[in-house]
Amino acid sequence: MARFNVIQFIREQWKTLPVCSGDVSSKAIMLTGTNVGVGLEAAVHFAGMKPQLLLATCRDEEKCKRTREVVLERTVLDNYPEDSTKVASWPLNLNTFDSVREFADRFAAEALAGAQLNILVANAGVYMQSYTKTRDGWELMLQVNYLSTALLSILMLPYLIKSSNVDSPSRLVVVSSLGHYFGSRKLTGTDKWTSILGTINDENFCGSIDRYVLSKLLDVMFIRELVARLPEPTPVVACTVNPGFCRSRLFRDTETKWYTRPFASFLNYSPLSRTSEEGSRTLLHAAIGGEDSAIHGRYLSGCEVLEESSYLFTPEGKAFSGRLWTETVDLLSKVDNRVPGIIKQNLRVD
Known part of the structure; x- marks a missing residue:
């Protein structure tokens, strides 16, 4: 159990993170949110490892085309031009459930790669002021x-x-945030x-910062509840990651108003922030290391396992997390009729 610690945060931000590498030549990797920032840097790292397939997603076709070009320019064309077809980019817009369903279809x-999928890194995320x-x-x-991240x-x-084996289980990595420590406020x-989801969805429930950090706490809860229901030994190793305080485009919406531009400048020029490339290293570690x-x-x-928010271990937090799982599955079952069957066939009964 843990709470946000300023000293630990500063030490971690200034720590040199290792660049994880490994043999992924037989693996198919999917990474969402790859057109900028941490996602793009992670895609470049993965492509440089020459996986059987790298499927990088962006919100639309134009961003997909440009992202694939950038990844190829920075890695594949220099290293193995004959295998450039192993890098693909498809549109996936998490703003709408239809896009998630169409992507799955x-x-x-x-x-x-024969519908093979060994690693899924759910990196796509957004911050909105209004x-x-x-x-x-x-x-x-x-x-x-x-x-939408849970649905995907x-x-x-x-x-x-299906792609897992005893010696090398598949991995599911959901990108959370250090902000999850503040998500229970x-x-x-x-x-x-x-209704948990109905209450959170109400415009008057909280402001933008509280809503963002809460969404990241919900990600941690989702993975913990999923893991509690996966069979043993697990066919899928699932975890959440914090890329750290990075100079990225996540908070670009703060650049649109004069009174929030100082915050955007702080994010981009603070001596405490790390580069997007450095932030991507923890994603790599979660996907192929450890x-x-x-x-x-x-x-x-x-690139280390840390204790999650203390709220998760309180009686209220445990009850909230269980109810959240039930509500989420109920909702997504209405969104996509494949969900109930997947849950029934692959997860243990509560």
Whole structure:
């Protein structure tokens, strides 16, 4: 159990992180949110390891085309031009459930690498200053950072399990944040909430910062609940990661208003911030490094396993997390009729 610690944060930000490497020549890797920042740097690292397939996703076709070009320019064309077809980029917009469903349909239909999937790194995320609803009726950060990420993880779970073996289980990595330590600030009296997701979705529930860090806490809860239901020995090692305080484009929405531009400048020029490339190293470590048993169900930061928010270990936190799982599965089962079957066939009964 842990709380945010300023001294530990500063030490970690200034620590030199290792660049994890390994033999991924037989593996298919999927990485979301790759057009800029940490996601792009992770994609470049993965491509340089020459996987059987790297499937990098972006919000639209134009970003996919440019991202693939950048990844090829920085890695593949120099190292193995004959294998450039092993880098693919498909559109995936987590703003809408339709896009997630269509992506899953395409993955099943085109059967890239024989529908093999050994590693899924769910990196895509967003921060918005103003309350914004998606066409599905959900607040944007709640849908992108949590609901659509959970839907994608569940829909890809059968492929991860099918591609797993005893010596090398597949891996599911969901990018969270150190902000998850602050995510419980608005979670009071939750036992009286009629609906967890409905309450969080309300415009008057909290402000943008609280909503962002809460979405990252929900990611940690989702992985912990998923891990508790995976069979043993596990076919999928699942964890959450914190890239750290990075100079990236995550908070670009703060550049749009004069009164939040100083915050954007602080993020980009603070001596405490690390580069996106440095931030991507913890994603690599979670995806291909570390001992399976050590990272399974855990939260990683600075290429190490750290204790999650203390709230998760309180009676209220445990009850909240269990209810969140039930509500999430119920909702996503209505969004995509494949979800109930996947849950029933691949996870243990509560």
